[in-house]
Amino acid sequence: MIEQQTRLQPPLGRxxxxxxxxxxxxxxxxxxxxxxxxxxxxIWFAFSIAIRAGEPWEVMAEWIARPFNxxxxxxxTAIGFYHTAQGLQVVVEDxxxxxxxxxxxxxxxxxxxxxxxLLAALSIIRxxx
Amino acid sequence: xxxxNDAREALMIGRRTDGTTVRRPLSPHLQxxxxxxxxxxxxxxxxxxxxxxxxxxxxxxWWVAAAAAGPEAYGRMAGFMGSFIGVPILFGITAAAWxxxxxxxxxxMWDFGYGYDIPTTYxxxxxxxxxxxxxxxxxxxxxxxxxxx
Ligand code: HEM
Ligand code: HEM
Numbered sequence: 066m067i068e069q070q071t072r073l074q075p076p077l078g079r080x081x082x083x084x085x086x087x088x089x090x091x092x093x094x095x096x097x098x099x100x101x102x103x104x105x106x107x108i109w110f111a112f113s114i115a116i117r118a119g120e121p122w123e124v125m126a127e128w129i130a131r132p133f134n135x136x137x138x139x140x141x142t143a144i145g146f147y148h149t150a151q152g153l154q155v156v157v158e159d160x161x162x163x164x165x166x167x168x169x170x171x172x173x174x175x176x177x178x179x180x181x182x183l184l185a186a187l188s189i190i191r192x193x194x
Numbered sequence: 195x196x197x198x199n200d201a202r203e204a205l206m207i208g209r210r211t212d213g214t215t216v217r218r219p220l221s222p223h224l225q226x227x228x229x230x231x232x233x234x235x236x237x238x239x240x241x242x243x244x245x246x247x248x249x250x251x252x253x254x255x256w257w258v259a260a261a262a263a264g265p266e267a268y269g270r271m272a273g274f275m276g277s278f279i280g281v282p283i284l285f286g287i288t289a290a291a292w293x294x295x296x297x298x299x300x301x302x303m304w305d306f307g308y309g310y311d312i313p314t315t316y317x318x319x320x321x322x323x324x325x326x327x328x329x330x331x332x333x334x335x336x337x338x339x340x341x342x343x
Contacts, residue, residue, distance in 0.1 A: 097302065097305060100298050100301075100302065101302065104295060104298070104299065107291065107295060108295070111288070111291070111333055112333070112336060114337075115333050115334075115336040115337040115340065116336055116337075116340050117340060118336075118337035118338070118340040118341040119276075119340065119341040120340075121265075122261065122264075122265040122268040122269065122272075123265075125261055125268065126261045126262075126268070129258065129261055138258070145251065146251070149244075149247075149248045149251060152244050152248070153244075153245070153248055156241060156244075156245060181251065181252070181255045182255075184255055184259055185254065185255045185258050185259065187262075188255075188258040188259045188261065188262035188263075189258050189262070191262045192258075192261060192262050
């Protein structure tokens with residue numbers, strides 16, 4: 066499809082300032098690094114919970130509170146929520162228009178995820194100390 | 195020239211040396227792609243499972259927060275998770291998580307430069323599907339055995 070250029074501003078001028086080319090490589094790289102870290106953490110967590118299915122609060126709270134477990138759970142929380150925020154950002158960028166809404170939705174998602182991550186981390190630390 | 199309100203559309207427009215514009219083809223998306231192919235179906239499933247797991251994280255936060263709040267709050271949480279609403283949700287999160295992990299490892303394999311030919315793509319695709327089924331069932335067997343004992 067061929068169209069005539071009818072404005073003086075070149076396409077690059079319109080793109081500059083709000084297009085892509087911000088921190089794409091870092092974003093992509095961190096998504097890989099966090100997924101590598103999360104793989105053993107998530108498998109450890111899934112089976113740790115599965116073998117304790119049906120256990121009462123005393124057993125579970127004591128399990129979370131053990132120093133080794135508490136540290137791994139806080140790490141899992143931090144890396145997991147970071148990976149999730151970055152992952153959802155890409156989904157939002159792909160499906161939501163216009164750019165203004167993308168920014169608002171991503172800020173809202175990051176705000177909610179930050180609060181949830183802090184709530185989880187604080188709960189784990191409270192049990193552990 | 196057609197007006198565009200979005201920077202990303204501008205990126206799809208190139209110019210010839212005579213100043214006329216050319217619209218570059220867009221990458222495949224839901225409306226144009228054959229979703230019955232395993233490649234595209236597994237690709238979008240990774241996105242869906244990632245989104246589903248994101249929602250599932252709420253239950254993780256609820257779990258640790260309830261444990262920190264005390265026995266009553268934990269009892270209510272465990273009661274919900276063991277109910278006929280909670281169990282299917284937990285099962286769904288388990289399946290989505292295993293799919294996302296295995297498909298994610300397949301992504302990492304590609305990032306290291308392996309497995310791009312069509313036969314390997316299909317083979318690893320089937321491994322992800324079978325692996326998801328096996329690991330999901332295995333996780334639940336472990337949980338049910340623990341529950342029963
Ligand atoms: C806390 C648990 C997790 C959540 C909530 C989550 C969520 C997400 C989301 C929403 C995306 C974006 C999907 C897309 O753009 O299509 C994503 C991407 C990704 N996830 Fe996860 N994920 C989790 C754990 C993992 C784990 C354990 C792995 C291990 C391999 C992993 C591997 C990946 C990879 C490789 C990508 C990038 C895929 C791409 O570039 O298309 N994720 N994740
Ligand atoms: C054989 C099928 C497909 C191939 C070979 C393919 C290839 C690619 C490639 C090379 C990228 C760039 C990745 C990057 O920027 O790191 C990409 C991104 C993307 N693809 Fe596909 N794709 C396929 C199918 C699909 C389907 C069926 C969908 C959705 C319905 C889809 C949605 C996306 C989205 C949303 C992105 C941007 C996310 C990202 O940059 O990570 N793709 N795809």
